[in-house]
Amino acid sequence: MKHRCLSRVLAVLIAAGTAWASGSQGISEDLARRLADAQAPKRQAALRELPELGTLEAWGHVLDALKDPEPRVADEAEMALAKLTPGAAAAPGKLLDLVMGKTGFGSRDDWVRLRVACAIGDGALSLDSSAWERMLGDKEPGIRRAACYSAERMARAGRLGPEKTVLARTLEKLAQSDKHSAVKAAALCALGALDAAGSPKRIETALQSSEPAVRCAGLLCIQAAATEQHQASLSQGLQDSEFSVRNVALEVWAQTPSARAASEFVQRLTQESNLRLRWKIVEVLREWSGLRYGLDPRPWSEWSGGLAPDWKPAAQATKGMDDEDRSQILGLPIRSERLVILVDFSGSVWKKDAAGRTVKARLDEELKRTLESFSESTQFNLIPYTAKPIPWAARLCPATPAAIAKALDFFADRKDQGQGDFWTALELALEDPNVDTIVMLGDGAPSGGKRWNLDLMAERFSQANRFRQVSLDAVLIGSKGALTGKWVKLCSAGRGRVLQVD
Numbered sequence: 001m002k003h004r005c006l007s008r009v010l011a012v013l014i015a016a017g018t019a020w021a022s023g024s025q026g027i028s029e030d031l032a033r034r035l036a037d038a039q040a041p042k043r044q045a046a047l048r049e050l051p052e053l054g055t056l057e058a059w060g061h062v063l064d065a066l067k068d069p070e071p072r073v074a075d076e077a078e079m080a081l082a083k084l085t086p087g088a089a090a091a092p093g094k095l096l097d098l099v100m101g102k103t104g105f106g107s108r109d110d111w112v113r114l115r116v117a118c119a120i121g122d123g124a125l126s127l128d129s130s131a132w133e134r135m136l137g138d139k140e141p142g143i144r145r146a147a148c149y150s151a152e153r154m155a156r157a158g159r160l161g162p163e164k165t166v167l168a169r170t171l172e173k174l175a176q177s178d179k180h181s182a183v184k185a186a187a188l189c190a191l192g193a194l195d196a197a198g199s200p201k202r203i204e205t206a207l208q209s210s211e212p213a214v215r216c217a218g219l220l221c222i223q224a225a226a227t228e229q230h231q232a233s234l235s236q237g238l239q240d241s242e243f244s245v246r247n248v249a250l251e252v253w254a255q256t257p258s259a260r261a262a263s264e265f266v267q268r269l270t271q272e273s274n275l276r277l278r279w280k281i282v283e284v285l286r287e288w289s290g291l292r293y294g295l296d297p298r299p300w301s302e303w304s305g306g307l308a309p310d311w312k313p314a315a316q317a318t319k320g321m322d323d324e325d326r327s328q329i330l331g332l333p334i335r336s337e338r339l340v341i342l343v344d345f346s347g348s349v350w351k352k353d354a355a356g357r358t359v360k361a362r363l364d365e366e367l368k369r370t371l372e373s374f375s376e377s378t379q380f381n382l383i384p385y386t387a388k389p390i391p392w393a394a395r396l397c398p399a400t401p402a403a404i405a406k407a408l409d410f411f412a413d414r415k416d417q418g419q420g421d422f423w424t425a426l427e428l429a430l431e432d433p434n435v436d437t438i439v440m441l442g443d444g445a446p447s448g449g450k451r452w453n454l455d456l457m458a459e460r461f462s463q464a465n466r467f468r469q470v471s472l473d474a475v476l477i478g479s480k481g482a483l484t485g486k487w488v489k490l491c492s493a494g495r496g497r498v499l500q501v502d
Contacts, residue, residue, distance in 0.1 A: 026057055035061055040070035047076045051083040056094055059084065063103040066112045071452035078115040079456060084123030092126065100131050110140055111450060117143050118460065121150025124159065129166035136170045136187075141180040148174065148186035149463050155193035168194055175202075185217035185467050192221035207233055212242040216467040219245070223252040231260060238268050243436060247277055247469040254284045259307040262288060266304045269297040276336040276436045276471055280495055288313040327378075329370040329439065330475045332499045336437035337378040338396060340429040341367075343411075344442025345384045346420030348478065359477060363441065364412050371407060374399035379434065382407050385425035386418035387448050395432050419448025423457060430470060437471045444476040444483050454486035462493040472496040 027035075027050075034046035047065055050058040065077035084099070086092040100106055105116045117135050120127065127135075135147035151167060154160050160167065171194065174187035188206055192199050199221055206218025219237050222230040237249025246268075253261050265281050272278045278295055285300055286292060293299045327334035329341070343349070349359045367382075374380065379396035383389050392410045397403050420442065429438045446452050451460070461472070471494040474487045479500060487498045 026055075027053065027061070035065075040068075040073050043068065043070070043073045044076045047073065047080055051080050051085075054085065056098060059095060059098060060103065063098065063101075063116075066103075066115050067107070067109055071446075071448070071450055074111075074115065075451060075453040075456050078119050079453065081116065081119040082122035084120070084125045086125055095125060096127065096131060099125065100134065105131075105135060110143070113138060114140070114143050114146055117146040117150060118463075119150075120147075121153035126159070126161050127163060129163045132163060132167045133170055136174060141178075141183050144174065144178070144183045145180075145186045146463070148183065148190045152186075152190040152193045155190065160194070164194060181211040181213040182467060184211065185213040188214065188217040189220055189466075203230070203233070207236070212240075212244050213467040215240065215242070215245045216248040219248045219252050220466065223255060231258075234261075235264055238264060243274050243277060244468050246272070246274075247280070247436075248467065250277070250280060250284065251469055257288050257313050259304070259309055259311040262304045262307060262311075266297055266300045269295070269300060274338070274436060276338070279335040280471075283495060326375070327370060327373040330366055330441070330477075330499070330501050332439070332473060332475050332497065334370065334374075334437075334439070336471070337375065338434055339378075339437040339439060340381045340383055340396070340432070340435050342422070342425050342429060342438060342440045342442075343382070343384045344420045344422065344440070344444075345386045345390075345414065345416045346418065346442070346447050348443040348445075350417060364408075367411055368408055371399065371404045374404070376400070380407075381429075381432070381435075382411055383425055383429060384411065384414050384416060385421060386416045387421050389421075389425040389428045390414065390416060391428065396434050420446060421449025422446045423451035424449050426461070426472070427464075430464065430468070435470060437473065440472065440474045442475075442477060444474060444479045444487055454483075454490055458486070458490040458493070461490060465493045469494050474498045476500045478502060 031046055031049060034042050037043050037046070043065070047062065050062050059081075062077050062080045066074055066081070068074045068077065084095070086095045098104060099116065099120070103112075105113050107113055117138070120135075132147070132151065136144055136151075138144050138147070148171065151160075151171065155164075168191065171187045171191045175184050175191060178184050178187065188202060191202060203218045203221045206214050206221065209215050209218070215237070219234065222233060231253075234249050234253045237245055238253075240246050240249065250265070250268075253264070262285065265285060269278060269281045269285075272281065282293070282295060282300075285303075289303055291299070291303060293303075343363065345360075349363070352358050371380070376399065378399040380399055381396050382392040392407050397407075422440065422442075423446065426438065426440075429435060444454075446454070446457075451457055465472075472491045473496045474491055476484060476487060476498065484498060484500055491498055
């Protein structure tokens with residue numbers, strides 16, 4: 001480690017000295033030392049100064065930090081790259097060559113290319129046609145999807161130029177023939193932002209697709225086009241056989257409250273088999289009405305039946321009764337029958353209280369109460385995690401007495417310790433297509449893996465969750481202050497909830 005850090009220091013100082021000798025606007029020796037410091041927080045802090053310099057050398061250091069082994073540093077570099085702005089100190093052409101070069105999107109490291117593809121959509125640097133073709137043609141589907149999302153953001157912000165024609169053709173190819181549904185869907189959303197005139201036909205085709213993610217994309221394009229003109233399609237989406245499509249239809253239609261939407265939501269409530277989606281419908285109806293009715297559709301039907309055709313929601317005092325939740329974990333209601341419980345096994349779970357009892361010992365008891373309260377229709381999985389996820393099962397399992405006993409024995413026997421890689425555990429949970437809810441138990445402070453910054457995770461999770469709308473709930477154990485606000489933002493992508501406990 002000492003030799004690696006010393007090499008980093010020497011490399012940065014030599015680069016700074018070369019820049020100074022050549023008369024360019026190099027970074028100071030002090031900044032060079034801090035960028036190469038052995039302590040990750042100091043490298044992280046130094047990175048925040050580079051976008052202000054705006055030189056090619058400064059952006060070169062940002063790109064170089066994308067491969068830093070410490071996630072807090074690499075995340076900081078990705079956020080710095082999102083501020084990419086060409087100026088007098090860094091001509092656009094040279095800056096683009098740098099970004100697409102070996103330390104940027106030309107890297108062999110998949111994570112470096114992914115970070116560039118994610119961040120480029122927020123910066124002010126224009127990509128030429130060749131750069132877009134490289135990003136959208138990457139061998140990794142996750143990178144192609146991230147590039148589509150960046151193209152969509154740039155189109156919505158009006159930051160695309162002459163490259164739009166070639167970009168549109170490339171996106172059309174992805175939307176029609178990519179092997180991965182999520183990439184097709186992301187390309188459709190980008191096309192919707194790039195070419196609004198072609199959206200109606202594209203939406204119609206997408207809604208007839210056999211791939212749920214593509215149907216979800218069609219509904220999201222409705223949101224970007226003219227929602228009120230597509231109520232029949234949204235109604236059709238609410239009746240879709242796939243939970244994800246029904247979920248997206250609800251979220252899209254919820255953006256434009258109307259008497260018809262309220263009536264359709266109540267009707268869906270009477271038919272919906274998915275518990276989490278029923279609760280999401282209730283949450284929307286509560287926001288619109290000011291009432292606190294629960295899952296019983298009868299009072300909601302009476303309310304919606306009395307709405308005028310031109311009704312719009314108005315701020316009202318809430319009233320009515322709330323439903324009781326059969327299952328809870330540490331006080332958080334479990335409003336799902338298709339859930340994964342993630343448990344952070346990093347250092348905090350092994351801390352002892354004054355009586356010498358660990359948080360893990362309490363979780364053993366709480367988890368027993370929770371799992372044994374599950375109905376027979378519930379399917380669940382447990383994934384403790386440290387530096388890697390440790391799943392109890394490969395997929396959701398029915399909550400039979402035998403399965404619950406095995407899961408509890410598995411959990412009680414776990415003695416794993418180490419850094420907590422929440423992001424990888426989250427990605428693993430999302431791989432199961434039947435999951436509609438993920439519940440995280442822990443102190444809420446990531447300490448390992450490829451992602452560390454919760455604000456950045458919120459943006460990336462929102463992107464990953466677009467065509468699923470899985471709910472992420474969090475029970476923060478012993479956490480206080482700003483951390484809670486970050487989790488509220490992170491969980492908001494799927495109407496998730498956050499609860500603090502001591």
